[in-house]
Amino acid sequence: MGSWKCGNCGYELEADKPPEKCPSCKEKCDFLDNTCYTPDCQYEGKDPRIK
Structure with a gap:
Protein backbone atom coordinates (compact mmCIF):
# COMPACT_ATOMS: atom_id res chain seq x y z
CA MET A 1 0.00 0.00 0.00
CA GLY A 2 1.31 3.45 -0.86
CA SER A 3 1.15 6.80 0.83
CA TRP A 4 -0.31 9.70 -1.16
CA LYS A 5 -0.38 13.46 -0.58
CA CYS A 6 -2.79 15.91 -2.23
CA GLY A 7 -0.91 18.50 -4.25
CA ASN A 8 -3.61 21.07 -3.50
CA CYS A 9 -4.36 20.91 0.23
CA GLY A 10 -1.70 18.50 1.56
CA TYR A 11 -4.14 15.82 2.74
CA GLU A 12 -2.38 12.46 3.18
CA LEU A 13 -3.85 8.99 2.85
CA GLU A 14 -2.72 5.41 2.46
CA ALA A 15 -4.15 3.49 -0.48
CA ASP A 16 -3.09 1.29 -3.38
CA LYS A 17 -3.75 4.17 -5.78
CA PRO A 18 -4.85 7.79 -5.32
CA PRO A 19 -8.55 8.66 -5.51
CA GLU A 20 -10.14 10.60 -8.36
CA LYS A 21 -11.05 13.46 -6.01
CA CYS A 22 -9.42 14.46 -2.74
CA PRO A 23 -11.56 13.45 0.26
CA SER A 24 -10.54 16.65 2.06
CA CYS A 25 -10.77 19.52 -0.45
CA PRO A 39 15.94 3.17 4.73
CA ASP A 40 16.02 6.53 6.55
CA CYS A 41 12.21 6.80 6.66
CA GLN A 42 11.16 3.15 6.53
CA TYR A 43 9.60 3.16 10.01
CA GLU A 44 7.23 6.05 9.24
CA GLY A 45 6.14 4.58 5.92
CA LYS A 46 6.06 7.99 4.24
CA ASP A 47 8.78 10.38 3.17
CA PRO A 48 8.63 13.61 5.24
CA ARG A 49 10.84 15.39 2.69
CA ILE A 50 7.96 15.58 0.22
CA LYS A 51 6.12 18.81 0.91
Whole structure:
Protein backbone atom coordinates (compact mmCIF):
# COMPACT_ATOMS: atom_id res chain seq x y z
CA MET A 1 0.00 0.00 0.00
CA GLY A 2 1.31 3.45 -0.86
CA SER A 3 1.15 6.80 0.83
CA TRP A 4 -0.31 9.70 -1.16
CA LYS A 5 -0.38 13.46 -0.58
CA CYS A 6 -2.79 15.91 -2.23
CA GLY A 7 -0.91 18.50 -4.25
CA ASN A 8 -3.61 21.07 -3.50
CA CYS A 9 -4.36 20.91 0.23
CA GLY A 10 -1.70 18.50 1.56
CA TYR A 11 -4.14 15.82 2.74
CA GLU A 12 -2.38 12.46 3.18
CA LEU A 13 -3.85 8.99 2.85
CA GLU A 14 -2.72 5.41 2.46
CA ALA A 15 -4.15 3.49 -0.48
CA ASP A 16 -3.09 1.29 -3.38
CA LYS A 17 -3.75 4.17 -5.78
CA PRO A 18 -4.85 7.79 -5.32
CA PRO A 19 -8.55 8.66 -5.51
CA GLU A 20 -10.14 10.60 -8.36
CA LYS A 21 -11.05 13.46 -6.01
CA CYS A 22 -9.42 14.46 -2.74
CA PRO A 23 -11.56 13.45 0.26
CA SER A 24 -10.54 16.65 2.06
CA CYS A 25 -10.77 19.52 -0.45
CA LYS A 26 -13.18 17.69 -2.82
CA GLU A 27 -11.12 18.80 -5.85
CA LYS A 28 -9.62 16.72 -8.63
CA CYS A 29 -5.96 17.12 -7.62
CA ASP A 30 -2.60 15.70 -8.52
CA PHE A 31 -1.53 13.29 -5.80
CA LEU A 32 2.15 12.95 -4.97
CA ASP A 33 3.47 9.52 -4.08
CA ASN A 34 5.20 10.13 -0.74
CA THR A 35 5.79 6.47 0.06
CA CYS A 36 9.16 5.88 1.67
CA TYR A 37 11.58 4.07 -0.62
CA THR A 38 14.77 4.65 1.40
CA PRO A 39 15.94 3.17 4.73
CA ASP A 40 16.02 6.53 6.55
CA CYS A 41 12.21 6.80 6.66
CA GLN A 42 11.16 3.15 6.53
CA TYR A 43 9.60 3.16 10.01
CA GLU A 44 7.23 6.05 9.24
CA GLY A 45 6.14 4.58 5.92
CA LYS A 46 6.06 7.99 4.24
CA ASP A 47 8.78 10.38 3.17
CA PRO A 48 8.63 13.61 5.24
CA ARG A 49 10.84 15.39 2.69
CA ILE A 50 7.96 15.58 0.22
CA LYS A 51 6.12 18.81 0.91
